[in-house]
Amino acid sequence: MKAFARLFDELDARTATSAKVQALKRYFSAAPPADAAWAVYFLAGGKPRQVVPTAMLRALACERARIEPWLFEECYQAVGDLAETIAHVLPAARSPSDVGLASWIEDRLLPLRGAAPLEQAERIAQYWDELDTPGRFLLTKLIGGGFRVGVSKLLVQRALAELASLDAKLVAQRMMGYLDAKQAPTASRYEQLISREPGAAGDAGQPYPFFLAHQLDHAVGEFDAKLGAPADWFVEWKYDGIRAQIVKRAGRVWIWSRGEELVTERFPEIVEQAARLPDGSVLDGEIVVWKNDGPAAFNLLQQRIGRKTLTRRVLAEAPVGFIAYDLLEWAGVDLRAVPQAERRVQLEAAVALAPGLQLSPIEQHASWDAYAQLRESSRERGVEGFMLKHRQARYGTGRTKADGTWWKWKIAPLSVDAVLIYAQAGHGRRASVYTDYTFAVWNRTPRDADEAQAAIDAIARREPPAPDALQLVAFAKAYSGLTDAEFQRVDKVIRATTLEKFGPVRSVRPSLMFELGFEGINRSPRHKSGIAVRFPRMLRIRDDKPLAEADTLQTLEALLGGR
């Protein structure tokens, strides 16, 4: 645990990528394989399931630190991280130990699950007493299920590959499925990752690393110069679903999400359809909820994923479909180096064999302008814009451009100008900086600047508004889209304009307006404004406009359109 805690610290500090890789290599070259197996799992994004509820950890920490819950809560608000708060408030360790990571997980943490609460508490208290602050922080993260580290899976793969003198892409393939929660990391699985023997990781359900698209931000007028003739490209709709691979081998179907999660059980409809594919087929595509001959809004799919059990009703209300757009393996042969156009021909033949699976249609037009015009209909079609794939592109790994590029040409987000009215400090790196904001629009257009100012003054005096008076109505929260420097600036303004503090939340005298972008808008009886937006984020600070010109509830109504 000490070695892993030291590695975590090194990765956590801001250091160059090369320094992170060095730290990883140092750790892996010294760690026993059983410990290294778990380290790979956690560093690559594997999430330990929560062993005990966080409420119990809080209560236990209060008891051990001899502080009242209100005081613990104050600490938590300052730290912004439960495990770290606990690590700091506990008294110093009395019986230090140095048990290895694998032993911590297998002999200690996993058996905790399902133990009687009293025994859990007793053991956790004992474990805390063996560790220093960094060790406790890690342990509590692992117990509470909230472990995250500032290193990408690619970096872990690179470190392992360098250590074993292997191609990083090979390690990447072997690591697919490594995070599947049903298989515990073991020394032998770790050794297979870095084995010099070819084909050491021969699990039949192995998917391929996903090829990711790049954002295309150019104006359509520049497309000819940037991309060349439209005839060289496949142009497909970009669906707003879950990117997935279907693997059919050895008489079985596996469905993998882009997060390398095995999601086969969640989509029985697709499994049934894909079972008709011949062995040795791998398809890449998008899972969407398919209703009324078209893709439904993403939140339906999200609700379905949230369900633990798939009842008949859920299946009827949110039936899913798989829209295939690439073929990575056919008759057991890896097609990724074959040009896109040839893969497409094979894909069409493959999909024809499995009724139910859909083929992503290709739009064919003579000019980029014509595509731009068609793209305007994206929102009505329930898609996000276009995907552009060069006919000669190979299927690469990750977000590389070496093998030819996939572009996502998304429609501009919906946007409104909204006023910041509440703020809350962020978590982690953003703890005690105000980065999470609540935004409001006017309930109607202000008559003039004076009326808007009067409404703001009333807020500053903390007067509740008259029922029919001009007022600001909260409608969205956002916490991303600004640079660190912009966050610092807004943080200063928030501190200087605070009206009241409600626990971690501050209300402020309205003085800042932002352009908020979002992907979708729906009616929602659960929100005060009656409206819910999807993926809201800050596009920019509107210093150029007075607050009186912020948008209104009517603007939002108009964006809702007929919905």
Added chain:
Amino acid sequence: MADDDLIVQRREGLYCPPGDFYIDPWLPVPRAVITHAHADHARPGHDHYLAAAPAEGVLRARLGEIALQALAYGETIDHFGVRLSLHPAGHVLGSAQVRLEHRGRVWVASGDYYVAGHDDDAREHNPSCAPFEPVRCDCFITESTFGLPIYRWAPQRDTYAEIDRWWSANADAGRASLLMGYSFGKAQRILAGVDARIGPIVVHGAVATINDAYRAAGVVLPPTHSVLEIDKASLKRALVIAPPSVQSSPWTRRFGDYSDAFASGWMQLRGARRRRSIDRGFVLSDHADWPGLQRAIAQTGASRVIVTHGYESVMVRWLGEQGLEAGSFATEYGDEQEDRAEADEAAAGERG
């Protein structure tokens, strides 16, 4: 609040009605008692200043020509029937607690103070100034910069050892060690505690000015160099002490490949470390941690405590639960993020 309180809160700052003077006022007043020379406590524009003798050099270095009366620690003066004395606070050179006695009552205003929370080991005293001295009183006015139980400092000897290890490793790898901290107080505290045998020590101009005042007051600091008087090869083994404002400024370019670190109590938290974008955060504070605050308060024997700048509401509630009469003053010292005030002042120090 009783009418005959020895210290009350006024628009200009903390005020002693029978003595007709202020303590660390933030607006110009006729008579100001200054607990220490940090900018949020020692402001320009007062007619008369009273401060502890060791503070004289730094105060004059920062405020220029002022009408200053210096008082030795423990020396008493009478002013309108108020008996006043100053006692070491362990925060920075010349930092003082203000003891006031009037008609049998004793009040003490702490200013900022540092006292180790865990033990009385002399190795845990701030090595750059006189250690905190507990003063018995009826009412204690305490700061609360780190008034949360998450703030518990490791022994400073461990922190110095950590800094030494980091510096040694960098020196061996041939890169400079840039350690940032407030130029007045933190810089000297670092200097007084590190192992100067590891390599040469370079200080920023803002730090050098304050070092002069410390040395003039008799504080022993290891030899230091200006960045201009040291050759490139030595620079690669050097510990460089500079205010936080130099981070990613042109001033640091001369170091080529270097490791950077920040020394502050705020470095206790991972979020604060990561926000700074530094290689290392060393937890070294000139303020008392949570156990230090509780220990200092208990040692005064005060039955009434008034909490200022920091986590006032937390401390007031906690002290109340411990059976003390607790209240707070809203002051204009420090900030919720004191490091910002530090950064601003260091920047101002460089300009001056």
